Amino acid sequence: MAALFFLLGVLALAACGETRPSATTLPPALPSGAVPATTAAQAQSGCVNGGSVTVPEGAKLAARVNGKSIALEVYERQAAQSEAALIQQGIDPNSAEGKEAIKGLRAQVLAQLIDDALVEQEALAQNINPSEQEINNRVQLVINDAGGKAKFDEYLTKNQLTLADLCQQIRANVFGEAMMERLTRDMPTQVEQVHVAHILFAKKEDADAALVKLKAGADFGALAKQVSQDEATRDNGGDLGWFPREVMPREFEQAAFALKPGEISGVVSTQLGLHILKLLERDAKRALTPDLIQSQRLAAFNTWLDGVRSKAKIERFVSE
Numbered sequence: 001m002a003a004l005f006f007l008l009g010v011l012a013l014a015a016c017g018e019t020r021p022s023a024t025t026l027p028p029a030l031p032s033g034a035v036p037a038t039t040a041a042q043a044q045s046g047c048v049n050g051g052s053v054t055v056p057e058g059a060k061l062a063a064r065v066n067g068k069s070i071a072l073e074v075y076e077r078q079a080a081q082s083e084a085a086l087i088q089q090g091i092d093p094n095s096a097e098g099k100e101a102i103k104g105l106r107a108q109v110l111a112q113l114i115d116d117a118l119v120e121q122e123a124l125a126q127n128i129n130p131s132e133q134e135i136n137n138r139v140q141l142v143i144n145d146a147g148g149k150a151k152f153d154e155y156l157t158k159n160q161l162t163l164a165d166l167c168q169q170i171r172a173n174v175f176g177e178a179m180m181e182r183l184t185r186d187m188p189t190q191v192e193q194v195h196v197a198h199i200l201f202a203k204k205e206d207a208d209a210a211l212v213k214l215k216a217g218a219d220f221g222a223l224a225k226q227v228s229q230d231e232a233t234r235d236n237g238g239d240l241g242w243f244p245r246e247v248m249p250r251e252f253e254q255a256a257f258a259l260k261p262g263e264i265s266g267v268v269s270t271q272l273g274l275h276i277l278k279l280l281e282r283d284a285k286r287a288l289t290p291d292l293i294q295s296q297r298l299a300a301f302n303t304w305l306d307g308v309r310s311k312a313k314i315e316r317f318v319s320e
Contacts, residue, residue: 046163047139050132051171053164062110064315065117075318077165079109110318116172118308123175126182130174138170139163176301183304184297189288192245195281196256197238199223200230201274207267211276214264220278229273238278242286246299252277 055061055069062075082105083093092098123129146152156162197220201207210227214220221237228234245253249270259265259279268275288296 046136047132047167047170048164050130050135051164051167053168060317062316062318063114064313064317065114066121066313068117068121070113070117072318074168075110075113078113079106081161082106082109110316114314115305115309116175118305118312119179120172120175122308123179126179128175128178128182130171130178135167135170135174138174139166142166142170179304180297180301184300187293187296187300189293190285191288192257192282192284193242193286193288194256194259194279195242195283196240197221197224197278197280198230198233198240198252198275199228199238200272201227201267201276202229204267204274207274207276211264211267214276220264239280242281242283244286244288244292244296246296247292 053071053074055071059069060072061069062072063070083102086098086101086105087093091101093102143149143152146155156166199207199210199220201210206227210223213223221239224238225234228238230238233239245257247253248256249272251268251270252272252275255265255268255275255277256279259277261279261281263279265275265277268277
């Protein structure tokens with residue numbers, strides 16, 4: 001959920017001083033003419049209406065999602081902030097690469113605003129509705145992490161952001177977290193997993209030659225150390241560790257789970273290259289690591305969101 005990136009940037013204030021993280025957090029400034037009317041100093045009483053944004057009648061729109069309007073002003077402000085972050089990372093906005101990057105970034109901003117609207121609509125339909133107090137409690141946590149209200153207000157003013165921006169992002173995060181929890185609360189934490197080693201090749205003739213050697217009795221780990229193109233696993237004999245289904249590329253997964261312990265596959269082609277696999281172990285009910293649990297939760301959430309998106313009426317009024 002990309003809305004989390006904004007909060008990560010704000011929450012990092014206490015540790016980073018005035019230095020904003022790079023990558024996908026919002027940038028430090030807006031271009032001239034894009035400054036929101038309400039400054040931090042004018043919005044001190046917490047989030048209004050739990051961070052919900054009402055689009056005035058007649059306002060220009062960036063999109064409409066199942067009848068819910070997304071203001072052009074909100075989209076342009078977030079797009080401008082993201083562009084500024086990109087420029088801070090050294091991208092020349094006038095270069096062909098920079099123009100393409102900004103085009104893609106603006107598309108991501110609009111897509112995220114649309115997804116936020118979809119998630120909120122679905123959450124409300126399932127009686128998930130955070131209270132204004134819950135939103136304001138989170139705002140206070142951000143203020144505390146920033147080093148107090150004065151530093152927080154200074155940060156918002158310097159970066160031409162408003163408390164309403166923060167409230168809107170926190171609201172989106174709360175809805176997203178709640179839907180994630182509801183969708184994944186019954187997901188198992190112990191599933192079938194396989195322990196696999198592989199050898200990666202760039203050329204088919206090299207893979208075929210290695211397969212001949214393996215069938216003749218060559219040691220898999222020793223051969224992996226000699227010829228594998230996978231620098232991350234080559235030195236440990238190609239050992240990839242344990243993994244469940246829906247983690248590796250489909251062709252790789254199918255080959256791995258079709259093997260019995262000790263068996264070697266044929267040459268398997270994926271977008272990463274050509275592989276020969278060896279199944280080291282199999283466990284029908286192995287505990288997932290925290291990273292894998294989170295990965296599977298995100299995958300389930302994104303699959304759900306894809307379905308919601310496909311059924312929604314989405315009208316876009318800007319060219320990203």
